[in-house]
Structures are given as C-alpha cells and as structure tokens.
Amino acid sequence: MAIVSAVKNIMGMLDAKKCSELPQGIRKGVEKYIKEEESILVTLLNWRVIYKAPKFIDSNTYFHTWFILTNHRIIIARNSSEFKRFRDIPLSGISQIFYELDYSKLRITITSPGHEDIIEFPKQASPHCAGLEELINEAIGNARVMLGDSPEGGYIHCSACGGRILGGSHYCSECGAKLHYT
Numbered sequence: 001m002a003i004v005s006a007v008k009n010i011m012g013m014l015d016a017k018k019c020s021e022l023p024q025g026i027r028k029g030v031e032k033y034i035k036e037e038e039s040i041l042v043t044l045l046n047w048r049v050i051y052k053a054p055k056f057i058d059s060n061t062y063f064h065t066w067f068i069l070t071n072h073r074i075i076i077a078r079n080s081s082e083f084k085r086f087r088d089i090p091l092s093g094i095s096q097i098f099y100e101l102d103y104s105k106l107r108i109t110i111t112s113p114g115h116e117d118i119i120e121f122p123k124q125a126s127p128h129c130a131g132l133e134e135l136i137n138e139a140i141g142n143a144r145v146m147l148g149d150s151p152e153g154g155y156i157h158c159s160a161c162g163g164r165i166l167g168g169s170h171y172c173s174e175c176g177a178k179l180h181y182t
Contacts, residue, residue: 019045019125022066029083034070041139042069042132044125049076050118051087062086067119071139074110076119089117091143096169097136101129108136 022030022043030040044067053059065086068075073091078084089110096111106121106129121129158172158179171178 019122020128022068023079023081025082026066026077026080030068030075030077033075033083033085035072038070038072040068040070042128042135043067044121044128044132045079046076046119047122048118048120049086050120051076052116052118054114060086067121069136069139072143074117076117087117089115091140092147094140096171097140099133101133108132 020043034040046065046067047063049062049065049067051060051062062076062078064079066075066077066079068077071091074087074089075085076087076089078086089112093112094110095113098109100107100109106123106126108119110117110119156169156179158175158177169179
C-alpha cells in the first residue's frame with residue numbers, strides 16, 4: 001500500500017512539473033512573440049479555456065492550452081510542438097477578475113470590454129495556483145500604473161465588504177456587491 005502511495009506521489013510531482021514548464025518549441029515561439037520589455041511571469045497548463053465574445057459566432061472553447069502571464073498580458077496558446085496563439089488579454093484592459101483557486105475548482109474568470117474568458121486548470125496544477133491570484137493582481141496593477149490610468153495602483157476598496165478589488169470593476173470579486181462610482 002505504501003509503495004502505491006509513493007508511486008502516486010512521484011507521478012503527481014511529475015505531472016505538476018509538466019503543468020508549469022513550457023515545452024521548448026512553445027517557449028522559443030513565445031520569446032520571439034513577446035516585446036523586448038516584456039517578461040514571462042508564470043506559465044501553467046490549462047484544461048480548458050472558454051472565450052465568450054460579443055458575437056456568439058466568435059465565441060470558442062479551447063482544450064489543453066497554456067496560460068502564459070507576462071507583465072503586459074495573458075497569452076493563451078495551443079499545447080503543441082510550436083507556439084500557436086489563441087488569445088491575448090491585455091492586463092490593463094481587464095475590468096474584472098474572479099478567482100476560484102481552491103482545490104475543488106481551479107478557475108479564473110476574466111472580464112475585459114466586450115469579452116469574457118474562463119480559464120480552468122487541471123487538478124495537478126493546484127500547487128502552482130497557490131500564489132497565482134496575488135501575482136496576477138500585482139501584474140495588473142503594475143500594467144495599469146505603467147499606462148498611468150490607475151488610482152491606488154489599480155485597486156479600490158469595496159464599500160460593502162472592504163475587499164481590495166481592481167479599479168473599474170462593476171462588481172466586487174470578494175462579496176459580489178455591485179459597485180457604485182461617484
């Protein structure tokens with residue numbers, strides 16, 4: 001019984017490593033694609049990405065893709081031998097982000113003007129999701145500060161619960177309250 005448990009632990013560690021390291025072909029393509037001042041912060045394998053576009057016909061679902069967070073954007077790329085980009089989500093354009101990164105669901109919902117992206121990670125990625133919320137929030141705040149369009153580094157406080165949320169959000173990502181701007 002102990003041997004089976006040890007093998008499962010080793011396989012889990014191998015799977016976790018596969019979830020966070022870009023294959024060589026994709027890494028080379030991403031490094032050519034991103035700007036000179038842009039750097040890769042996090043890479044994570046996704047189970048599924050749902051892209052909801054303003055027109056239903058443009059919406060799509062992609063399976064087994066890579067979530068690539070840079071200091072300027074989130075890139076969704078196909079999991080293949082070379083870099084093939086599906087989506088770019090500029091960090092400064094994100095109006096709302098909702099995290100479900102507990103162990104039962106590993107999901108991020110990103111709203112930007114006219115678009116919604118739902119990114120779902122496999123359970124093997126859970127060790128890498130531990131600090132992901134803080135890292136993404138910091139990257140969004142830094143991107144907005146670089147563009148000079150963010151009060152308090154891109155964050156405001158919810159009047160209902162006091163939670164720290166992205167400026168320009170319509171609803172609080174902590175309690176769901178509708179935000180009113182004066």
